[in-house]
Amino acid sequence: MTVTVLDGILAGVQEDLAQRQSQVSLAELKARVSDAPPPLDPLPGFRAPGVSIIAEVKRKSPSKGELAAIPDPAALAAAYAAGGAAAISVLTEQRRFGGSLQDLASVRAEVDVPVLRKDFIVTPYQLWEARAWGADLALLMVVSLPGGLLDELHGLALELGLTPLVETHTEDEIARAVELGAEVIGINARDLTTLEVDRAVFQKLAPHLPESSVRIAESGVAGPEDVAEYRRWGADVVLVGEALVRSGDPRSSIREFIGS
Numbered sequence: 463m464t465v466t467v468l469d470g471i472l473a474g475v476q477e478d479l480a481q482r483q484s485q486v487s488l489a490e491l492k493a494r495v496s497d498a499p500p501p502l503d504p505l506p507g508f509r510a511p512g513v514s515i516i517a518e519v520k521r522k523s524p525s526k527g528e529l530a531a532i533p534d535p536a537a538l539a540a541a542y543a544a545g546g547a548a549a550i551s552v553l554t555e556q557r558r559f560g561g562s563l564q565d566l567a568s569v570r571a572e573v574d575v576p577v578l579r580k581d582f583i584v585t586p587y588q589l590w591e592a593r594a595w596g597a598d599l600a601l602l603m604v605v606s607l608p609g610g611l612l613d614e615l616h617g618l619a620l621e622l623g624l625t626p627l628v629e630t631h632t633e634d635e636i637a638r639a640v641e642l643g644a645e646v647i648g649i650n651a652r653d654l655t656t657l658e659v660d661r662a663v664f665q666k667l668a669p670h671l672p673e674s675s676v677r678i679a680e681s682g683v684a685g686p687e688d689v690a691e692y693r694r695w696g697a698d699v700v701l702v703g704e705a706l707v708r709s710g711d712p713r714s715s716i717r718e719f720i721g722s
């Protein structure tokens with residue numbers, strides 16, 4: 463069997479996870495969660511008229527290498543919120559994306575828009591972490607959650623008050639998301655096994671998403687024209703990373719995206 467980019471990422475994620483689990487017990491996390499305020503509901507923002515934007519805090523990526531230093535993720539998040547972002551995505555994966563749970567906490571403390579923990583979540587522990595560090599949403603990638611694991615994590619996320627964003631990339635993965643009853647479904651234009659981006663994947667697959675779901679287009683936006691195109695193809699929400707972390711003026715960029 464060929465080893466994909468995703469396999470490599472997941473192996474690193476598992477090692478880092480084992481390290482954190484040896485430092486903070488699940489019981490400790492649960493105690494923190496019981497003291498934490500309830501998560502925010504992102505659905506009204508996602509379902510608002512016009513296109514909504516999820517703005518991402520991402521320092522680097524396996525496909526593009528270093529993107530931006532982001533010395534102050536809270537300041538970047540504040541600019542995103544001021545520009546009208548419906549939610550903020552914080553990459554917390556360390557090795558390949560340069561993120562951390564501390565970034566999540568810093569952003570949470572700064573803004574009052576919903577915050578997504580963007581990571582390779584493969585165990586219940588990571589959902590408890592997401593909640594303990596202030597996330598309102600958690601990413602669940604169908605490609606890395608075989609069998610009953612997707613159901614289990616989707617159910618636990620809901621129990622914890624988190625909104626699961628179920629990410630897909632193929633028709634089969636969408637079928638699994640729909641079967642699950644997922645309300646918020648993303649189609650990633652980037653194939654995580656090869657890192658190739660093709661925005662037309664969204665165009666092709668969006669008709670398979672239920673009318674009742676929140677349809678999120680992920681990846682590959684360079685400018686307002688791309689947001690407008692995703693919108694024409696049926697996106698309610700567009701998730702943007704690179705173009706915003708590289709923008710000299712992220713607040714204005716988001717305004718342009720929303721106005722597109």
Ligand SMILES: O=P(O)(O)OC[C@@H](O)[C@@H](O)c1c[nH]c2ccccc12
Pocket residue numbers: 518520580581582629650680681682683701702703704705
């Ligand atoms: O930087 P871009 O092309 O705008 O992409 C953002 C986002 O879609 C991408 O970071 C992403 C989508 N799904 C993921 C899963 C894990 C890590 C990263 C991602």
